[in-house]
Amino acid sequence: AQSVTQLGSHVSVSEGALVLLRCNYSSSVPPYLFWYVQYPNQGLQLLLKYTSAATLVKGINGFEAEFKKSETSFHLTKPSAHMSDAAEYFCAVSDRGNDMRFGAGTRLTVKP
Amino acid sequence: EPEVTQTPSHQVTQMGQEVILRCVPISNHLYFYWYRQILGQKVEFLVSFYNNEISEKSEIFDDQFSVERPDGSNFTLKIRSTKLEDSAMYFCASSPDRGAEKLFFGSGTQLSVL
Numbered sequence: 001a002q003s004v005t006q007l008g009s010h011v012s013v014s015e016g017a018l019v020l021l022r023c024n025y026s027s028s029v030p031p032y033l034f035w036y037v038q039y040p041n042q043g044l045q046l047l048l049k050y051t052s053a054a055t056l057v058k059g060i061n062g063f064e065a066e067f068k069k070s071e072t073s074f075h076l077t078k079p080s081a082h083m084s085d086a087a088e089y090f091c092a093v094s095d096r097g098n099d100m101r102f103g104a105g106t107r108l109t110v111k112p
Numbered sequence: 113e114p115e116v117t118q119t120p121s122h123q124v125t126q127m128g129q130e131v132i133l134r135c136v137p138i139s140n141h142l143y144f145y146w147y148r149q150i151l152g153q154k155v156e157f158l159v160s161f162y163n164n165e166i167s168e169k170s171e172i173f174d175d176q177f178s179v180e181r182p183d184g185s186n187f188t189l190k191i192r193s194t195k196l197e198d199s200a201m202y203f204c205a206s207s208p209d210r211g212a213e214k215l216f217f218g219s220g221t222q223l224s225v226l
Binding site (some may be wrong): 032035036042043045046049051082083090093094096097099100101102104105 | 118151153156168212213218219
C-alpha cells in the first residue's frame with residue numbers, strides 16, 4: 001500500500017525566505033503525488049499534482065515540486081514566502097486508483 | 113468553476129444521535145468519496161462510491177457509517193449513533209472517473225459530538 005511521510009510537523013520561515021516542505025513517498029507502483037493546502041477553517045485546495053508527465057511541477061501561488069524517483073521524494077518549494085502562505089500543507093499519494101493517502105501535514109508559519 | 117458543496121459547514125450533535133452529512137458533487141462526476149480529519153491528525157480515507165454502491169472502504173468505515181446517493185445530485189454520509197471520537201472535519205470529494213488525480217474536494221463539514 002502507498003504512503004507518504006512529511007518531515008517536520010511545523011516549519012517556520014521569515015517573509016521573503018525560501019519555503020521547503022518535505023515529503024517522501026512509498027508506493028509499489030508508479031505513483032501520482034499531490035500537495036494540498038488548507039487555510040484555517042477551510043477545506044483542502046489542490047496546489048499541484050504529479051501524474052507522470054514533467055518531473056518538475058508548477059502549481060498555484062508560486063509553489064512548485066519536483067518528483068525524484070531515486071530519492072522517493074516530492075518536496076514542495078517556493079522561492080519567497082509571503083504572509084498569506086501561512087497554512088497547513090498536506091502531501092498525498094495515489095496508486096492511480098481511487099484511494100488517496102495523506103501525510104500528517106506540515107504547518108507553515110511565516111514571520112514578518 | 114464547478115465545485116463540490118457540503119452542508120452544513122458545522123454540525124453539533126449529542127452522543128448517540130444520528131447525523132447526516134450532505135454533499136452535492138460536481139454534476140458530471142461519477143465517483144464520490146468521504147474523507148475525515150480528526151483535529152490535529154491526517155486526512156483519512158473513509159469510503160468511495162460508484163454506480164450506486166460502495167467500491168472501497170477503510171477500516172474506519174464500520175457498521176455505524178453508511179453512504180447513499182438518494183437522488184441524482186446529493187451524496188450523503190450517515191453516522192447511525194455518534195460517538196465522541198466521531199468529532200472531525202468530514203470532506204466530500206468527487207471525480208469524473210476513476211483516479212485520484214481528478215479529485216475535487218468540498219470545503220468540509222465540522223462535526224462536533226458532545
